[in-house]
Amino acid sequence: MTRRQAFASNWQGRTALIALAIYCVYAAMQLDISWARIAVGLGEGARFLGRMWPPNFERWDTLVEGLVESLQIAVLASALGIVISLPLSLLAARNLSPWWISGPARAFIALCRSLHYVIVAILFVKAVGFGALAGVAALTVASMGFIAKLFAEAIEEISMKQVEAVRATGAGRLAVLLYGVLPQVASRFVGFCIYQLDSNLRNSTLVGIVGAGGIGGTLFAAFKRFDYDFVAAILLSIIAMIFLAEVISARIRKALQ
Amino acid sequence: MSGGLSIRGLSKAYVPGKPVLRDINLDFDGQGVTAIIGPSGTGKSTLIRCINRLVEPTSGKVLLDGQDLVPLRGRALRLARRRIGMVFQEYNLVERLAVMENLLSGRLGYVPLWRAWLRRYPQEDIDRAFALLDAVGLPEHATRRADALSGGQRQRVGIARALMQRPALLLADEPTSSLDPRTAVEVMELLTRLAGEQDVPVIVNIHNVELAKRYCGRIIGMHQGSIVFDGPPEKLMPEHLTLIYGGEDWM
Numbered sequence: 402m403t404r405r406q407a408f409a410s411n412w413q414g415r416t417a418l419i420a421l422a423i424y425c426v427y428a429a430m431q432l433d434i435s436w437a438r439i440a441v442g443l444g445e446g447a448r449f450l451g452r453m454w455p456p457n458f459e460r461w462d463t464l465v466e467g468l469v470e471s472l473q474i475a476v477l478a479s480a481l482g483i484v485i486s487l488p489l490s491l492l493a494a495r496n497l498s499p500w501w502i503s504g505p506a507r508a509f510i511a512l513c514r515s516l517h518y519v520i521v522a523i524l525f526v527k528a529v530g531f532g533a534l535a536g537v538a539a540l541t542v543a544s545m546g547f548i549a550k551l552f553a554e555a556i557e558e559i560s561m562k563q564v565e566a567v568r569a570t571g572a573g574r575l576a577v578l579l580y581g582v583l584p585q586v587a588s589r590f591v592g593f594c595i596y597q598l599d600s601n602l603r604n605s606t607l608v609g610i611v612g613a614g615g616i617g618g619t620l621f622a623a624f625k626r627f628d629y630d631f632v633a634a635i636l637l638s639i640i641a642m643i644f645l646a647e648v649i650s651a652r653i654r655k656a657l658q
Numbered sequence: 659m660s661g662g663l664s665i666r667g668l669s670k671a672y673v674p675g676k677p678v679l680r681d682i683n684l685d686f687d688g689q690g691v692t693a694i695i696g697p698s699g700t701g702k703s704t705l706i707r708c709i710n711r712l713v714e715p716t717s718g719k720v721l722l723d724g725q726d727l728v729p730l731r732g733r734a735l736r737l738a739r740r741r742i743g744m745v746f747q748e749y750n751l752v753e754r755l756a757v758m759e760n761l762l763s764g765r766l767g768y769v770p771l772w773r774a775w776l777r778r779y780p781q782e783d784i785d786r787a788f789a790l791l792d793a794v795g796l797p798e799h800a801t802r803r804a805d806a807l808s809g810g811q812r813q814r815v816g817i818a819r820a821l822m823q824r825p826a827l828l829l830a831d832e833p834t835s836s837l838d839p840r841t842a843v844e845v846m847e848l849l850t851r852l853a854g855e856q857d858v859p860v861i862v863n864i865h866n867v868e869l870a871k872r873y874c875g876r877i878i879g880m881h882q883g884s885i886v887f888d889g890p891p892e893k894l895m896p897e898h899l900t901l902i903y904g905g906e907d908w909m
Contacts, residue, residue, distance in 0.1 A: 560753075562746065562748060562750040563750055563751065563752045563753065565712060565746075565750060566744070566746060566750035566751070566752070566816075566819075567752065567763055567766065568712070568739075569710055569712060569739060569742075569744040570739065570740060570743075570744075570763060570764050570765075570766050570767055570819070570823055571736045571737065571738075571739035571740025571741075571742075571766065571767025571768075571823070572736070572763070572766035572767055573733075573736055573766075573767075573771065575771050576766040576771055576774055577766075579771070579774060579775055580752060580755070580759070580763045580766060580774065581752060584752050584753075584754040584755050585752070585753070585754060587754070588754075
């Protein structure tokens with residue numbers, strides 16, 4: 402008597418899993434990741450951590466200067482990004498703009514998103530020179546890409562009935578936007594903006610490493626001088642700042658609901 | 659000619675060769691409420707929306723006080739639209755705006771953009787809005803958000819918004835179809851009473867024949883994009899209803 406099959410056998414799935422496991426082993430060997438290498442790495446790591454402790458806040462003025470610059474970069478880039486992405490997303494929304502406007506606007510947004518912000522920051526450092534300007538420019542591009550894309554999608558989901566009713570009163574194009582479109586998406590827009598400010602704060606600590614201003618530059622210099630206790634102080638300060646920002650933005654978001 | 663609305667040779671086909679409206683000719687002069695009845699999909703909504711150009715007619719003329727609305731573009735179209743109020747089946751209030759803001763949106767065709775943006779409407783408009791809120795029976799609801807209202811309340815706001823335009827003509831597209839029977843009567847009563855007080859002629863699409871006969875001085879019956887009955891409610895006989903809706907089993 403043949404046994405009845407209760408579950409379909411999944412040969413493709415099993416084969417794929419086995420192949421993946423084999424490839425992982427092969428890749429680890431290829432990269433010389435072995436138990437011996439890991440053991441050496443752990444020893445090095447322990448020594449590194451030992452040199453980081455205790456954190457050294459002696460040069461707190463440099464630290465604060467870098468943090469403040471990062472904060473300024475983040476706020477400026479967010480503000481610029483928000484101001485630019487509002488009209489950009491209205492142009493990109495396919496339910497409000499004809500295809501020959503929304504198409505190019507969407508392409509531009511995609512362009513803003515296509516490169517990682519560190520690469521954009523390097524480009525701006527080369528183009529406009531070292532310093533905060535490059536950082537602001539790079540993070541503005543990143544903010545435009547993020548906010549404009551999400552906001553355009555939010556606009557595409559609005560109820561056109563409400564828009565139609567406002568249009569029927571004889572309202573002009575901008576008045577229709579003000580009364581028919583924006584009220585439907587305003588709270589989501591504010592949500593996107595706060596989220597982007599949050600992540601700009603995080604990102605602004607990194608752009609300094611490529612010379613685009615902020616605490617990242619200080620951090621990179623400390624690494625190069627092997628001032629690991631100062632590195633620890635910087636990292637702790639960044640974590641504190643980001644944590645604080647999280648708490649504040651969570652409060653704001655809660656208040657908006 | 660001037661005064662009232664005339665429709666001449668109006669046709670509309672969303673898909674070429676499949677007309678929804680076929681050569682409609684109608685005259686509405688003076689006041690009063692006109693009902694358009696007919697089965698679903700017969701072009702009642704399309705006819706009403708062709709008047710304020712929410713739908714583009716394929717051919718024909720729509721004359722309001724002698725002016726043809728069909729060729730209008732841009733600013734001229736907006737100036738014509740602001741004289742035509744519209745009440746929608748699903749109210750179409752801007753849900754996240756307050757009742758007062760929804761009412762004042764009826765003035766968007768009149769006030770400059772900066773005033774609308776900053777909510778700095780002329781006192782006259784605000785006074786009128788409060789008066790209309792009282793008239794539709796929602797005196798305490800000015801600052802409530804539209805999505806906090808019930809269906810009947812929303813439609814009252816919809817009527818008040820349309821009247822804020824001081825329209826020369828009021829269109830109502832199935833204003834009672836989303837409401838329960840009792841609220842439907844109340845809304846119909848309110849709509850016809852306020853329009854009568856302000857001497858605004860009303861054209862209303864309606865599914866409920868009894869309501870149409872009760873509140874409207876003239877009834878237009880449509881079937882498959884053409885007008886098959888046009889007359890006062892007392893002339894509307896069962897045979898006309900058969901002509902409009904087809905069959906007899908439903909009666």
